Amino acid sequence: MRVGLFVPCYVDAFEPEVGIATLELLERFGLDVSYPFDQTCCGQPMTNTGCHAEAAATEALFVKNFTGFDYVVAPSGSCVHQVREHLTAIPQTPEVKAVRERTFELVEFLHDVLKVEAFPWASFPHRVAYHANCNALRGIGHARPSEIQKPFFSKPLDILRKVEGIEIVDLARPDECCGFGGTFSVFEPAVSAKMGYDKVADQSRAGAAYVVSADSSCLMHQKGCAERLGMPLKFIHIAQVLNGAAA
Amino acid sequence: MSSASDELRPRGAEERLVNPEVAKAGDESERGQDGGRLAHAEGASRPLSAEPAARREREPQPRGAKIRGDRPIDQAEAAERFLAAPLHQKAHDERLWDLRKKRDAAAHGIPEWEELRELASQIKAHTLSNLDTYLEQFEAAAKANGVHVHWAADGAEHNRIVHAIMRDHGARTLIKSKSMLTEECGFRHYMAGVGIEIIETDLGERIQQLDAEEPSHIVVPAVHKTRLDVAEVFARTLGTDPDNDDVHYLAESQRETTRPHILSADAGMTGCNFAVAETGSVVTCTNEGNADLSGNVPKLQIHSIGIEKLIPRIEYLGVFIRLLSRSALGSPITQYTSHFRGPRAGTEMHMVLVDNGRSARLGMEEFWTSLKCIRCAACMNTCPVYRRSGGLSYGATYAGPIGLIIDPTYNKRKYSTLPFSSTMNGSCTNVCPVKINIHEQIFAWRKVLAEEHYIPALKQGMMKAAGAVLARPAAYRAAIGAADSALKVLPRFAVYNPLNTWGKKREMPEAPRETFHAWYKRERLKKTGQDA
Numbered sequence: 001m002r003v004g005l006f007v008p009c010y011v012d013a014f015e016p017e018v019g020i021a022t023l024e025l026l027e028r029f030g031l032d033v034s035y036p037f038d039q040t041c042c043g044q045p046m047t048n049t050g051c052h053a054e055a056a057a058t059e060a061l062f063v064k065n066f067t068g069f070d071y072v073v074a075p076s077g078s079c080v081h082q083v084r085e086h087l088t089a090i091p092q093t094p095e096v097k098a099v100r101e102r103t104f105e106l107v108e109f110l111h112d113v114l115k116v117e118a119f120p121w122a123s124f125p126h127r128v129a130y131h132a133n134c135n136a137l138r139g140i141g142h143a144r145p146s147e148i149q150k151p152f153f154s155k156p157l158d159i160l161r162k163v164e165g166i167e168i169v170d171l172a173r174p175d176e177c178c179g180f181g182g183t184f185s186v187f188e189p190a191v192s193a194k195m196g197y198d199k200v201a202d203q204s205r206a207g208a209a210y211v212v213s214a215d216s217s218c219l220m221h222q223k224g225c226a227e228r229l230g231m232p233l234k235f236i237h238i239a240q241v242l243n244g245a246a247a
Numbered sequence: 248m249s250s251a252s253d254e255l256r257p258r259g260a261e262e263r264l265v266n267p268e269v270a271k272a273g274d275e276s277e278r279g280q281d282g283g284r285l286a287h288a289e290g291a292s293r294p295l296s297a298e299p300a301a302r303r304e305r306e307p308q309p310r311g312a313k314i315r316g317d318r319p320i321d322q323a324e325a326a327e328r329f330l331a332a333p334l335h336q337k338a339h340d341e342r343l344w345d346l347r348k349k350r351d352a353a354a355h356g357i358p359e360w361e362e363l364r365e366l367a368s369q370i371k372a373h374t375l376s377n378l379d380t381y382l383e384q385f386e387a388a389a390k391a392n393g394v395h396v397h398w399a400a401d402g403a404e405h406n407r408i409v410h411a412i413m414r415d416h417g418a419r420t421l422i423k424s425k426s427m428l429t430e431e432c433g434f435r436h437y438m439a440g441v442g443i444e445i446i447e448t449d450l451g452e453r454i455q456q457l458d459a460e461e462p463s464h465i466v467v468p469a470v471h472k473t474r475l476d477v478a479e480v481f482a483r484t485l486g487t488d489p490d491n492d493d494v495h496y497l498a499e500s501q502r503e504t505t506r507p508h509i510l511s512a513d514a515g516m517t518g519c520n521f522a523v524a525e526t527g528s529v530v531t532c533t534n535e536g537n538a539d540l541s542g543n544v545p546k547l548q549i550h551s552i553g554i555e556k557l558i559p560r561i562e563y564l565g566v567f568i569r570l571l572s573r574s575a576l577g578s579p580i581t582q583y584t585s586h587f588r589g590p591r592a593g594t595e596m597h598m599v600l601v602d603n604g605r606s607a608r609l610g611m612e613e614f615w616t617s618l619k620c621i622r623c624a625a626c627m628n629t630c631p632v633y634r635r636s637g638g639l640s641y642g643a644t645y646a647g648p649i650g651l652i653i654d655p656t657y658n659k660r661k662y663s664t665l666p667f668s669s670t671m672n673g674s675c676t677n678v679c680p681v682k683i684n685i686h687e688q689i690f691a692w693r694k695v696l697a698e699e700h701y702i703p704a705l706k707q708g709m710m711k712a713a714g715a716v717l718a719r720p721a722a723y724r725a726a727i728g729a730a731d732s733a734l735k736v737l738p739r740f741a742v743y744n745p746l747n748t749w750g751k752k753r754e755m756p757e758a759p760r761e762t763f764h765a766w767y768k769r770e771r772l773k774k775t776g777q778d779a
């Protein structure tokens with residue numbers, strides 16, 4: 001199985017450990033993982049701002065980099081959502097469609113494709129608040145969102161519960177958006193930050209020591225908010241936990 | 248079925264939601280057959296504490312967005328002022344979140360909830376696709392019931408028609424129940440200009456009328472006000488005690504001063520929740536019974552109806568009634584579901600069917616389904632941005648998620664900023680009882696607005712620059728690569744405006760020692776001899 005690793009620009013620039021953990025984790029399962037060297041971004045900053053024409057060349061580059069793999073895997077629900085739902089600024093050739101269909105977020109890849117049963121190398125004896133990125137939750141279906149009348153399921157929680165010692169705490173508003181919202185965080189800074197403050201307050205009240213998420217962008221925003229409020233919360237990507245980060 | 252709903256309520260969540268203004272959850276006042284507390288009216292959504300007004304901190308009520316003609320609304324600026332009033336913001340957020348939780352409990356108590364949503368969505372889609380037929384059917388049925396039917400192309404025509412009806416009867420005073428359509432038409436303002444006195448009979452709407460402010464929410468119009476604000480408004484306009492913000496005192500004072508107007512009014516008006524084509528009847532859903540007063544007391548009654556309110560048959564009404572109040576307030580049904588069909592003996596009944604941009608919206612491929620909206624406000628209650636900005640920050644008749652997708656159809660330039668006041672988290676879409684894909688329409692609006700250059704040139708320029716760098720690996724690497732420091736590229740991705748809006752409210756991320764890319768090159772490529 002040939003896997004192309006997509007390391008989103010945020011992760012590349014700010015959270016290289018998340019990229020490293022994702023790569024190492026995938027390699028633990030004996031996969032042939034390549035990192036196409038000319039990759040940059042999925043185009044999301046532009047399309048989310050309505051600027052599809054401005055995203056076209058970036059989207060084309062993404063497809064060029066990731067054509068030919070059995071799967072493309074990325075440690076970001078938000079970027080995968082962009083690729084799957086919104087990579088539409090370029091003509092939808094069979095090549096483009098194939099890349100879009102084969103792109104998976106890490107958790108769903110582990111859960112649905114590899115069907116991983118155990119992470120024997122991992123142990124995380126901490127109280128953890130799981131943060132669901134909204135695109136991961138409602139966009140690509142990581143879990144049953146609280147609004148919907150359906151039996152509960154959660155792929156990230158299923159996966160995390162396989163890690164020894166982990167304790168998941170309950171939040172008062174389990175799937176309320178944290179306010180990152182891509183460029184929203186820059187253009188509506190007051191509301192964005194307030195949502196972040198409320199989110200980290202909820203996590204803190206729930207007794208979490210760590211916040212774990214499948215998206216670095218939300219974590220970066222929340223970390224900035226928690227530090228500003230002087231809350232001793234720690235933030236870590238799910239790839240790092242699953243890869244056996246000692247924390 | 249029950250296990251699913253159990254999982255919705257995180258353990259201990261009730262206890263953790265503490266609002267100083269909210270009394271303990273153990274209110275025993277009203278319980279239903281199953282022992283559960285009845286939550287049938289907006290007043291029940293938030294038990295009020297007995298703390299006397301004088302002992303509580305006072306905070307001036309933040310006002311809404313600044314309106315400057317057609318200039319784009321600065322929602323972010325108004326939201327920031329709302330956030331600067333923490334007592335208001337907190338009460339607002341918690342009260343609306345409480346409605347969202349009640350909505351969840353009510354919705355998840357019905358096993359067929361998702362089927363009902365689908366059914367409602369399909370009934371609306373069908374009706375809207377055959378709207379001309381159903382409107383004609385409605386008109387014929389209403390006429391057969393002895394109703395005078397009028398057609399208004401826009402808000403101005405609606406106002407003129409109602410004014411003419413009143414003039415014909417020598418009517419000078421009008422009592423009305425809450426109607427978003429009349430807000431759209433600027434009805435109160437117009438009627439004031441022609442010397443007709445209007446009294447709103449919905450308590451929240453009356454508060455807003457007395458304060459000369461627009462409603463901030465389509466179901467609970469004064470939800471952004473605290474009781475102290477209301478006490479201040481009533482003291483100023485009705486002469487009540489400014490320090491007494493006891494809810495019963497306030498409601499009673501309002502009732503005492505309004506009732507005489509109701510009894511003496513020359514005409515009465517209601518909006519419309521559903522207009523049934525086969526029967527020609529108008530259905531209103533209220534908790535205060537004020538539509539019944541407005542419709543049934545005066546001898547002249549007028550119903551204003553948005554043309555999208557049609558449903559084909561009375562038997563379909565049940566689907567919507569089951570969804571409406573559960574979505575809005577978490578109660579099984581509103582206190583009053585009233586059917587107005589024909590004039591009472593010795594009275595006259597008029598119905599005004601209003602387009603005001605609706606048929607144009609029906610022709611918009613990506614946005615026509617917004618006409619399915621039944622104005623339950625569930626999307627507003629769940630919206631994390633709305634709860635933290637207040638409805639008046641949108642500077643439009645419709646605030647919150649539904650506002651973001653319909654306001655630009657009224658004025659593209661003025662409301663061009665609104666689709667950006669969202670994180671597109673999708674919760675609105677999931678609560679919508681008629682399954683409007685709200686967050687996808689927000690996304691689609693952004694595209695339309697960017698293509699037609701309704702977004703600021705600076706913003707579009709930044710995106711163009713970002714797109715240019717991201718499309719060229721060498722340029723991208725050069726941007727990050729100089730010092731292998733992300734901070735070099737940060738201005739482009741996160742803080743690409745000179746004011747550093749990220750860092751004002753949040754700590755900046757630390758720049759790592761090296762990028763993933765550099766790590767990979769150092770650790771992995773040298774082993775294989777591959778060249779980068």
Ligand code: SF4
Pocket residue numbers: 574619620621622623624625626627649675678679680681682683685
């Ligand atoms: S868009 Fe949907 S959720 Fe929002 S008010 Fe209309 S019907 Fe209710």
